[in-house]
Amino acid sequence: MSIHTSIHNHTAVITLDRPKALNALNHEMVKEMTRVLQEWRDDEDITMVVLRGAGERALCAGGDIASLYEDAKLGGSLGEEFWRDEYRLNDLIANYPKPYVAIMHGIVLGGGVGVSAHGSHRIVTDSTRIGMPEVGIGFVPDVGGTYLLSRAGELGRYLALSARHVGAADAIRSGLADVYVPEERLEELLGQLCATGLPSVIDDFAQPLEEEGVDASKCVGETVAEILANLDEDDAKRIRQHCPTALAVTLASLQRAANMDLKQALNAEFGVSLRMQARADFVEGVRAQIIDKDRSPAWCPAFLDDVHEEAIEEILSPVDCEYPFA
Secondary structure, eight states, X not given: OOEEEEEETTEEEEXXXXXXXXXXXXXXXXXXXXXXXXXXXXXXXXOEEEEXXXXXXXXXXXXXXXXXXXXXXXXXXXXXXXXXXXXXXXXXXHTOSSOEEEEEOBEEETHHHHTTTXXXXXXXXXXXXXXXXXXXXXXXXXXXXXXXXXXXXXXXXXXXXXXXXXXXXXXXXXXXXOEEOOGGGHHHHHHHHHHHOOGGGGGGTOBOOOOOOOOOTTOOOSSHHHHHHHSOHHHHHHHHTSOHHHHHHXXXXXXXXXXXOHHHHHHHHHHHHHHHHTSHHHHHXXXXXXXXXXXXXXXXXXXXXXXXHHHHHHHHSOOSSOOSOO
C-alpha cells in the first residue's frame, strides 16, 4: 500500500512511503488516502491532518506513470479507474472541513501537486522543486492543475507549457503554496503540529523569502505559436522540445479551466486524460523520458504547425464513461 498513518493527540499524519520511487502515487495509495481522510473527517478527536513524504528527496513525484504506460500499450482501463479515484481525492482535499497541512519538501510533481496544493496550509522549503511536467511525456496537466495554473497568470501558463520545476518562491508566487519554512525546522514544526493540533503554529516557523523567481512576464498570447514568438530564445527552445499536441491541448485546457470551478475542471481533465493516454504520443513520451531514458521522443505530429484545431477539439470533447463528478 505504501502509506503509513499515525495519530498524535488530535493530529493525524499521512506519510507517503515509497522513497525509492520518490513516493509516486499508485492506485492503492489513492484509495487508502481517500479512506482515511473520509474516516477522519467524521472523527471529532481529529482536528487536523498533515501530509508528508518519506525520505529526503520528495513529497511525491507524481502518479505511477510506468503502470499507466503499460496500460496504454494494452488499451486497458487502468487510467480511467485511477484518474477517477485520484481526482475525487483531489476534490476531497480541496474541500476538507479540517485543516490539511502539506509539507512540500523535495520533488513535488504532477500527482504530488494534486495531494498538496489543494490543501488549506501548504508549506514549501529549501529543497522544494515543484512542477507540472506532463507536456514532456505527451500528456496534459491534470489533478486540478489546469484549475490552479489558470489562476496564476503568465507564471501558471509558463509552468504548464515549459514543464519546468521551480523552487519555493515561485511555488508561492504561482499560488501552489502558502509559506516557506527552512528545511532544518521542518521536524520541529511537525512536532508542534502534532503536539497542539493547531495550524496557527505554522506562523511561528514561516519566514520571508528573498530568492528571485522565474520571469514569466513574456509568456503571453492566445496560441502556443504567439507565446513562443514572445518568449526569449531559451524559453521558447525549452517549450518546443515538448509534445506539440500536448502543448496545444494544455493551453486550450488552461483557457477553458479559467471559467470553471474545481469539480468542473477535474471532469474536463478526466476526459482529456483518457484521450491523451490513448494517443501514441503518451506511450512514446513515457518511453523516451521514463523507460528507455533516451530523451529523444518522436512526436506525431512533430511540429506545432501540424497540430490541427480539429484534433484539439476532439481531445477536448466529452468521453462516454462515468466522470468523477456528476
